Amino acid sequence: MLGGAATPLHAQAQPRKQVTPPLGPPPEFAASPLRPHPAPLTAKPAHEIPLDRIKLPPGFQISLWAEGLPNARSITLGSKGLVFVSSRVAGNVYAVVDKGDRREVKIIAKGLHRPNGVAFRGGALYVAELSRILRFDNIEDRLDNPPAPVVIFDRLPKDEPHGWKFLAIGPDGKLYFNVGAPCNICEPPPTHALIARINLDGTGYEVFARGVRQSVGFDWHPVTRELWFTDNGRDWLGDDVPSDELNHAPRPGMHFGYPYCHQGDLPDPEFGRNRSCGEFTPPVVKLGPHVAGLGMRFYTGDMFPPEYRNRIIIAQRGSWNRTKKLGYRLMQVDLSGGRPRYEVFAEGWLQGEAFWGRPVDVQVMPDGALLVSDDNAGALYRITYKR
Numbered sequence: 001m002l003g004g005a006a007t008p009l010h011a012q013a014q015p016r017k018q019v020t021p022p023l024g025p026p027p028e029f030a031a032s033p034l035r036p037h038p039a040p041l042t043a044k045p046a047h048e049i050p051l052d053r054i055k056l057p058p059g060f061q062i063s064l065w066a067e068g069l070p071n072a073r074s075i076t077l078g079s080k081g082l083v084f085v086s087s088r089v090a091g092n093v094y095a096v097v098d099k100g101d102r103r104e105v106k107i108i109a110k111g112l113h114r115p116n117g118v119a120f121r122g123g124a125l126y127v128a129e130l131s132r133i134l135r136f137d138n139i140e141d142r143l144d145n146p147p148a149p150v151v152i153f154d155r156l157p158k159d160e161p162h163g164w165k166f167l168a169i170g171p172d173g174k175l176y177f178n179v180g181a182p183c184n185i186c187e188p189p190p191t192h193a194l195i196a197r198i199n200l201d202g203t204g205y206e207v208f209a210r211g212v213r214q215s216v217g218f219d220w221h222p223v224t225r226e227l228w229f230t231d232n233g234r235d236w237l238g239d240d241v242p243s244d245e246l247n248h249a250p251r252p253g254m255h256f257g258y259p260y261c262h263q264g265d266l267p268d269p270e271f272g273r274n275r276s277c278g279e280f281t282p283p284v285v286k287l288g289p290h291v292a293g294l295g296m297r298f299y300t301g302d303m304f305p306p307e308y309r310n311r312i313i314i315a316q317r318g319s320w321n322r323t324k325k326l327g328y329r330l331m332q333v334d335l336s337g338g339r340p341r342y343e344v345f346a347e348g349w350l351q352g353e354a355f356w357g358r359p360v361d362v363q364v365m366p367d368g369a370l371l372v373s374d375d376n377a378g379a380l381y382r383i384t385y386k387r
Helices: none
Strands: 060-067 075-077 083-086 093-098 103-109 117-121 124-128 133-136 150-153 167-169 175-179 194-198 206-210 218-220 227-231 243-249 285-289 293-298 312-316 329-334 341-347 359-364 370-374 379-385
Touching: 060 103, 075 117, 075 359, 083 117, 124 167, 206 227, 218 293, 227 293, 243 293, 243 312, 285 312, 293 359, 312 359, 312 370, 329 359
Parallel strands: 117 167
Antiparallel strands: 060 379, 075 083, 083 093, 093 103, 117 124, 124 133, 133 150, 167 175, 175 194, 194 206, 218 227, 227 243, 243 285, 293 312, 312 329, 329 341, 359 370, 370 379
């Protein structure tokens, strides 16, 4: 069933057929040197972060806003000027306090299991672990003595492959999160390869979109209030296919192709034989092969030039599964002209074939500046514009 109706979470359906180990290479690529880049569990000191190498459009500047956040990933804003940042492998959740001339980083939770997703509402911080969602009440007033978390939802799959979650609160006041495919390519059970939503108290689980291999970033258009999301394409079809995707889901019940069709027009060689790409919703923009498009936000601030209003800024963490690296940058998508325009916004984390940083998420600040997280450097950057 492809609609938005709830899927029973006790369903134990398994993939019908899996042609490779969960995330490893198929036999014909066993000798390939391509493997994921391990995420460091330490943060780079400021003097090892070469921000002078970052290229931006004229008038924009980038600065180091906070350091000392090992494996910094998703960003969300509190209501009292605080910035909350997750990690994926470090197991920490950070609160960043702006002291004006410096930022103080506090660890408010540690020892969590893949705490990648964070969202804030009504004084509470929501954190998505691998298989459950937590709530830290009144957290802004208890940074030095954080409360024990309240478990609001604990019935998510426990698969490690693509198990980390993105978390955001939609215009409808519900918590949205991804459940990735438990493999590189397989026929996923109905509990996987989707975006779901629940009420803030953990009730009302509902599948919103299917055929989503692994989305680690989404946002809602400021005008239409419709969902847009990034999705990472499968591995081991070569350097140049398939592309990662920027997708648009204006309503629940849409299917975006995985595992049958990739990038809107590429049938999977194994699972797409008896399916047509025309059955599924194609991406609005092909983001490029293996670029790891993750966090994305619509720019809603007033600092950047007016033409940037409502553009999408996408963090591309960068490829591991390509012989010539691609990504390691921020991209922008202009939707204003009818046909999306997709181009580089910031680059320089990749120098030749060597990278020193990997952008993961972006967040518009109240003053209109753009924060960028980097899980390789363990840092947050601030991009500003001066007229």
